[in-house]
Amino acid sequence: MIKIIFTDMDGTFLDSTGTYNKAYFKEVYRKIKEQNIIFVPCSGKQCERIEELFDDYGEELHIIGDSAARIKYRGKYIYEALLDNNTAKEIIKDFSAQYDVAIVACTSEGAYVKDTISEEDFKVIRHSYAIVKKIKDYAELTDNFIKVSIYDKKKRCFTILKDLKKYADRAYIVASEDAWIDITHKKVHKGAAIKWLIEHLHLNRAEAMGFGDGPNDIELINEVEYSFSVSNAVDELKEKSFFITKSNDEDGVLKTIDMILKLQEVIHE
CATH class of the missing domain: 3.30.1240.10 (Hypothetical Protein, Haloacid Dehalogenase-like Hydrolase; Chain: A; domain 2)
Structure with missing residues (x-):
């Protein structure tokens, strides 16, 4: 069972214009919450910028931001690693x-x-x-x-x-x-932050799914059991991912999450 979902933002969750299908996200996020799954955006952007992108949902999300140097949840930083x-x-x-x-x-x-x-x-x-x-x-x-x-x-x-x-x-x-x-x-990257958060939430990698597109997402997919590259990802990441989904301009992340949630619903009927 998937209990936590990690996704890179630029080039993965966000489309080429830097936005996403908000109507579709609202529908998928409702299902995410119904199944008590944790949705985690991961980005080089400031945590506050990610909160802005997700409008009304921002503060209820665990956000791995600032290139994985910080994790923010409900207005507080629960993880932080600083550069000298x-x-x-x-x-x-x-x-x-x-x-x-x-x-x-x-x-x-x-x-x-x-x-x-x-x-x-x-x-x-x-x-x-x-x-x-x-x-x-x-x-x-x-x-x-x-x-x-x-x-x-x-x-x-x-x-x-x-x-x-x-x-x-x-x-x-x-x-x-x-x-x-x-x-x-030197010890900060998406993989380290993801590993910390999974342990912090008393989960394990077998319950984790992740999406990426770039070389800086290699550590991300290495820390989850179910790893996906969007079709526009670099070849290096595709080779290391278990699955390849549709591109960031085709709602690849949301479509995959939606499909997985439907499968989990069927399994538990």
Whole structure:
């Protein structure tokens, strides 16, 4: 029996326009609740941004956000793993000198960008973060970081990634797509957060289902028994998933969940 469902957001649950079929979700979510299943969105976006996306349902969901550095439930963070302040600033300084990219420094107070950021880049970043503040210098930030994200509108992130290997023993670094790199605590990734939440809820991986599309979802599908890639996923993830469903633009995640719920209903009749 499936008791918990994890899904990546961008490219998986969300369609190419960054939204989802809300009428269909309302119908499927009603069935999810009827079967006492826990639905968990997983994203690089701020937890607050995910709450906004799910309107009236946001606060009742367990949300794995901020690139799996945080889990939020009913307005409180129940899990948090922070990136050392010195490590984060060293990476920021290094990359600011090497590349013309937008850097997002995330702390518990919100997401910070340089006040020199272009309006074009700021609009893109604002799409993923509910709280974005502009600062003159990242040196102003004294707390440890939730994460650092690099946005490259030239889409060179898979190439840029090799220059971050020297920090691999101090941070977890992954390109979620060709325009984004996420840098978190070295033990932070979707798989670690999912494993923690499953144990926290006294469940097990045999009761878990998960969906993804990118290389940063490999850890996600490794922690669930029933793993799905959407048809638009990268080949690497498809090869590691047990099933391939329809694309993010065809409501692949919702259709699969709906089908599984109907099967579980029949089994328990």
